[in-house]
Amino acid sequence: MKLRLGTRASELATTQSGMVARDLERAASERGIDLEVELVHITSEGDVNRASLVGLSQTGVFVNALRDALLADECDLIVHSLKDMPVEPHPELDLAAVPEREDVRDALCTLGATLEELPAGARVGTGSPRRGAQVLALRPDLVVEGIRGNVGTRLGKLHDGFDAVVLAAAGLSRLGRLDDATELLDPQAMVPAPGQGALGVEIRPDADPAWADVLRSLDDFATRAAVTAERTMLQILEAGCAAPVAAYATVVDGTLTLRARVVNTAGTLALNETTSGPAAQAAALGRSTGHTLLGRGAARLMGGTK
Template sequence: MKLRLGTRASVLARTQSGMVADSITEAAARRGVELEVELVMIRTEGDVNRQSLVGISQTGVFVNALRDALMAGVCDVIVHSLKDIPTAAHADLELAAIPAREDVRDALCTRGESLADLPQGARVGTGSPRRAAQIKALRPDLNVEGLRGNIDTRLGKLDDGLDAVVLAAAGLSRIGRSEAATQLLEPTEMLPAPGQGALAVEIMPDADPTWADAVRDLDDIATRQAVTAERALLGVLDAGCAAPVGAYATVKGGTLTLRSRVINGSGTLALNETSTGPASEANSLGRRTGFTLLGRGAARLMGGS
């Protein structure tokens, strides 16, 4: 049986999708089903439009074309970086699996300096307002600049005027470039984006269970609970993936701990909140935390500098 997996054409997207394809094949084999998974390249608005993501409806910019292809029957399965997906569930699609999460941390890439050792006024590149705000909070003297492009393009900016760039550790790991990270920034100093490090696998709800159940086998319950809380918080804040909002949930012994931060663009003001509760109530815990942050003035911080 042949399965078509829709993916963006970037090196990272193809690598991630290839990993999922291999996992689906293995899960199917355990069920006694022989599957051949081929990648189908889909171009998205985020790939075509070269302006800053901050200006082009960030949430869903890499997602909609893939979803359209799935619903049109161009492919059978699609893979996203979870943090790119709008927080509201898609009415016509099934989020069949959220595999075990990769490293959630942000990675500082320099020519050898740590964040503390960068010279005053050093130029740091990132396309994320969340990263930019938290870098400014840690080092107000640095100059943070916008950045677009694939991982290699961003790393290339270290030879083209920038002193540092900040990327997701998970992305570097998946394409075999972990050595490019000079320093991994712990969540205690830089909270990741909600869903960072996790992938999402979507299918049609009426997909053939012969292979669809193999896709569902990839789901990791602890990862799903953690990112559910993070994304529920983000949904209450009505903020996209590029908003200056950090959230990181962990699950241990059935208890979920959610740490969250909303920070203004200049990094001078931040709201921090930590919540705990049963992992089985991840969605309500995330929503409660979001409303707590709103009550403390989060909307003003998200819209301010």
């Protein structure tokens, strides 16, 4: 049996998709199913539009082209970085698997200095308002500037006038480039993005159960519960990738703990909220956290109020 896995053509996307393909083939083999998964490259607006992604990313710029290809039967399954996916479920697709999460932390990449050691006025590059706001909260004397591009392009900024760039540790790890990180930032100080480090695999509801059930076996309960809480909170806040909103949930012995943070873009004001409860109630915990943050004024912070 052959399957077509739709993916963006970037190095990170194909690496992530290749991981899912190998895991799916391995799981099928363990069930006595001969399965071969080939990667099909799909081009998105984000791959051809070199402008800033802030705003564009709110509509899931890296997701829509993949979904269109899946619905058009150009592929059988698609893999996303979960933090790039819109929080609203697609009405015609099934999020069949959320595999076990990678490292959720953000990675500071420099030519040797840690965040604490960077000199005042140092230029820090990031394409994420969440990262930028939290960097400024920790070091208001730094200068945060927007950058975009693939991992290699962003790391190249260190030799092009930037003193530091901040990337997801998960991406560096999957590319075998974690050694490029000078410092992995504590998720208590630099709270990750909702869904960071996790992948989502979507299929059509009418997919052949012969392989769809194998794919569903890759789903990791703790990871799905954690990202469900994080993304439900994001949905309640009606915030996208352009908002400085952070969330990180962990599951220990069936108990989920959700830590959420909303920061203004200057990094001068922040709201923090922590909620715990049964992992089986992940969505409810995310909703209650989001409503609590709204009640405390999160909308004003997301709107840029200083």
